[in-house]
Amino acid sequence: MTKQHPGDRSLGCLSRRSVLQSTAGLLSVPFVAKATAAGAQEKLAGSGEVVAFSWGGPYTDGMRRAVYEPFTEATGIKVLDVIADNAEPQVKAMNQAGRVDWDIAYLQLQNYPAMHEAGMFVPIDYSLWDQESLEGVPSDARLKETVAVVQWAEVLAYNQRAFLKGGPQNWVDFWDVKRFPGPRGLEAVLGRHAIQFALLAAGVAAKDIWPLTDDKLDRAFAKLNEIKPHISKWWSSGGESAQLLVNREYVMTAAFDGRLVGLIRQGVPIKLVWEGAYLGRTHAAILKGGPNSANAQKLIAFMNRAQIAAAFTQATGYAGPNTNQLKHLPADLIPLLNVNPENAAKTISENFTWLAAKRPDGKPNGDHIQERWQAWRTQ
Known part of the structure; x- marks a missing residue:
């Protein structure tokens, strides 16, 4: 399975150090003390x-600093992290072997239904959550057996130095190579992101994007044919897209918001365009049969607290879904976040239920879209 999330470990041309320096800001000790009171x-x-x-x-690194260390200090429970590109294959393997070594795993929601049916998860204990968490995390992010831990967006981003009289405002402008000339970037990995952008460029209303039916796919690929010659490089990691934009090898690109937040706050002249951004969430689940399920419930409850969510956002550049974190964030950071209601209202949320649903041939919609995308990319 290809990696599908903004937290990928492939940093492209960005060094690990430069990525850490580009995050929204190091977590201060006073903030931790306040957050873990x-x-x-x-x-x-x-x-x-x-x-x-x-x-x-x-x-x-950011998760340890903003969540795990404060959690241990507050509760006495030590967090051991296990590192992988994707959790789902290993969770399935552990389930089949009858030996579950992890307590918490991350999921792309289109993979959830089949894993749920196989009995791989336990319900989230929301009785451990404080009221501010329950009110701040949207109900559609708090499912019975999973809860969102990262809310990410793939946005249109441009280098302001390339457009001194004003840059693109939407995906129609991204396709307008005469008004906004220059090399562009799109993601190589997951096709449904670029497909959404192509449909918007073709004039499809935001409310009509989902479901991505075959006739819409035909329309999207026809539109993608127009822009394909102007894509100087199809990026395969969030760090790569950010670096190419900073280096002006792109004048504009689709990019994950979290990769750019810290750079913008450092003064790099990058502008995020929220209109038509692809909004998704990565969820956490507690594994059935895991060795420390009770402690896992406590960690899930802790990381979704508003002050901890704010610390996580500052440490990683990515936002947890708790909107109450906005009360605890620096004023200059809030306009850059997808949890800001003003930005969120312009985004289009991924329809994971439809992506997971099966076609008449038994293949999930998400797999069908990805196969068409890969075939088109290699043409």
């Missing part, structure tokens, strides 16, 4: 450990 100790206190999946690289 009373409340967690009472409801979430425990002992022992919990084994949690992570992607490695700058994401895990």
Whole structure:
């Protein structure tokens, strides 16, 4: 399975150090102290450990600093992280072997239904959550057996130095190579992101993007044929897209928001365009049969608290879904985040239910789209 999330460990031309420096800001000690104050100790206190999946690289460094270390300080529970590109294959293998070594895994939601049917997860214990978490995390991000841990967006981003009189405002402009000349970038890995952008460029209304039926795919690929000669490089990692934009090898590109937030706050002249951005979430699940399920419930509850979510956002550049974190974030950071209601209103949310649904031939819609994408890319 190809890696599908913004926290990928492949940093492209960005060094690990430069990516860490480009995050929205290091977590300060006073902030940690405030975020881990009373409340967690009472409801979430425990002992022992919990084994949690992570992607490695700058994401895990930020997660340790903003979530795991404060969690251990507040509760007495140690967090052991296991690193992999994708959790699903290993979760399935552990389930089949009858030996589950992890407690928490990350999922792309289109993979959830089949894994749920196989009985791989336990329900999330929302009674451990504080009221601010329950109110701040949207109900569609709090499912019975999974909860969102990262909310990410693939946006249109451009280098302002390339367009001194104003840059593109939407995906129609991305396709307008006469008004906005210059090399462009699109993601190579997951086709449905570029397909959404192509449909918007073709005039399809945001409310009509999903489901991605075959007639819409035909329309999208016809539109993609127009822009294909102007894509100077199809990027395969979030770090790569960011570096090519910074280096002006792109004048504009589709890019994951979290990769650019820190650069913008450092003064790099990059502009994010939220209109028509692809909004997705990565969810966490507690594995049935895991060695420390009770502690896993406590970690899930802790990481979704508003102040911890704010610390996570500052440490990684990516936002957790708890909108109450906005009360605890620097004012200059809020306009750059997908959890800002003003930005979120312009995005298009991924329809994971439809992606997971099966076609008449038994193939999931998501797999069908990806096969068409890969065939088109190699033409």
